[in-house]
Amino acid sequence: MNLHALRLFHVIATTGSVTRAAELLHISQPAITAQIKKFEKELTFDLFQPQGRGIRLTEAGAELFPLAQRLFSVEQQIEQFCQDYRSGTKGHVRLAATYLPAHFLLPAWLARYKQQYEDVEMSITTTNSSDALQQLLNMEVDLAIYGGLPEESPDEIQMEELFQDELWFVVSPDHRYADQQISLHEMMREPFVMREEGSSTRERLFSLCRTYSAPSPRIALQFNGLHEAITAVIAGYGANFVSSLVVRDYVERKELSRVFVDGVELQNIIAICTRRHELIRRSHELHPNGEGSPGC
Numbered sequence: 001m002n003l004h005a006l007r008l009f010h011v012i013a014t015t016g017s018v019t020r021a022a023e024l025l026h027i028s029q030p031a032i033t034a035q036i037k038k039f040e041k042e043l044t045f046d047l048f049q050p051q052g053r054g055i056r057l058t059e060a061g062a063e064l065f066p067l068a069q070r071l072f073s074v075e076q077q078i079e080q081f082c083q084d085y086r087s088g089t090k091g092h093v094r095l096a097a098t099y100l101p102a103h104f105l106l107p108a109w110l111a112r113y114k115q116q117y118e119d120v121e122m123s124i125t126t127t128n129s130s131d132a133l134q135q136l137l138n139m140e141v142d143l144a145i146y147g148g149l150p151e152e153s154p155d156e157i158q159m160e161e162l163f164q165d166e167l168w169f170v171v172s173p174d175h176r177y178a179d180q181q182i183s184l185h186e187m188m189r190e191p192f193v194m195r196e197e198g199s200s201t202r203e204r205l206f207s208l209c210r211t212y213s214a215p216s217p218r219i220a221l222q223f224n225g226l227h228e229a230i231t232a233v234i235a236g237y238g239a240n241f242v243s244s245l246v247v248r249d250y251v252e253r254k255e256l257s258r259v260f261v262d263g264v265e266l267q268n269i270i271a272i273c274t275r276r277h278e279l280i281r282r283s284h285e286l287h288p289n290g291e292g293s294p295g296c
């Protein structure tokens with residue numbers, strides 16, 4: 001079927017006038033009349049018949065008209081969907097994130113984002129940094145966000161550093177090292193409460209001790225969750241080595257205290273990753289302030 005001719009029919013039927021249809025479509029009246037005649041020949045039945053100085057729909061035309069209305073209404077919906085999808089107000093964003101951003105950054109970021117883009121669906125997978133990048137390469141996610149040391153990444157991955165956070169030693173406020181300046185060797189005499197093996201911060205602590213030829217930390221309590229580990233330290237047992245993002249509020253409320261270790265100033269990188277040279281739709285843009293950010 002000739003959809004262009006069907007559109008001409010629809011406009012004529014809607015306006016009730018070939019002249020008005022010609023004005024709206026910026027097509028000459030003879031050209032519209034010729035195309036409608038050709039369309040009627042294709043259909044093998046008439047769509048219009050004379051009525052005084054004007055025209056009216058035939059019985060067949062009257063039955064075709066609501067069907068054409070439905071078709072072009074759906075077309076408008078499709079056009080609106082495409083516009084919304086391009087502008088970022090529709091779509092589905094898949095994220096892979098490491099533990100730190102997934103638990104301490106993304107909830108607030110995504111809440112602000114959803115307030116602006118309510119109809120954009122979001123799905124988040126929490127994993128380690130290597131797996132997050134692999135999911136990105138495999139097209140399983142649209143963005144990857146990690147916290148830790150800068151990753152060795154393939155050329156296909158582009159990274160943008162969002163910001164850095166410090167790694168702190170913390171103890172309970174009643175601990176003898178609370179707010180004190182000590183050596184790394186002294187710090188390693190304390191029992192540590194840490195997350196499970198494979199935790200990037202735990203690995204940073206062991207690496208730090210190797211770098212400075214200090215004794216390895218003694219992990220006296222191990223939890224699968226960071227919250228549980230922090231709670232144990234708040235209760236008065238041991239020390240933790242942790243991102244400042246996680247414990248800053250506890251320190252400000254004086255539920256935890258920092259220990260300042262000589263010569264130790266380590267930082268985590270919080271970065272967002274995308275596939276290089278891939279056009280990022282606005283719905284895939286994410287930024288800590290809740291607005292669209294430059295794509296990575």
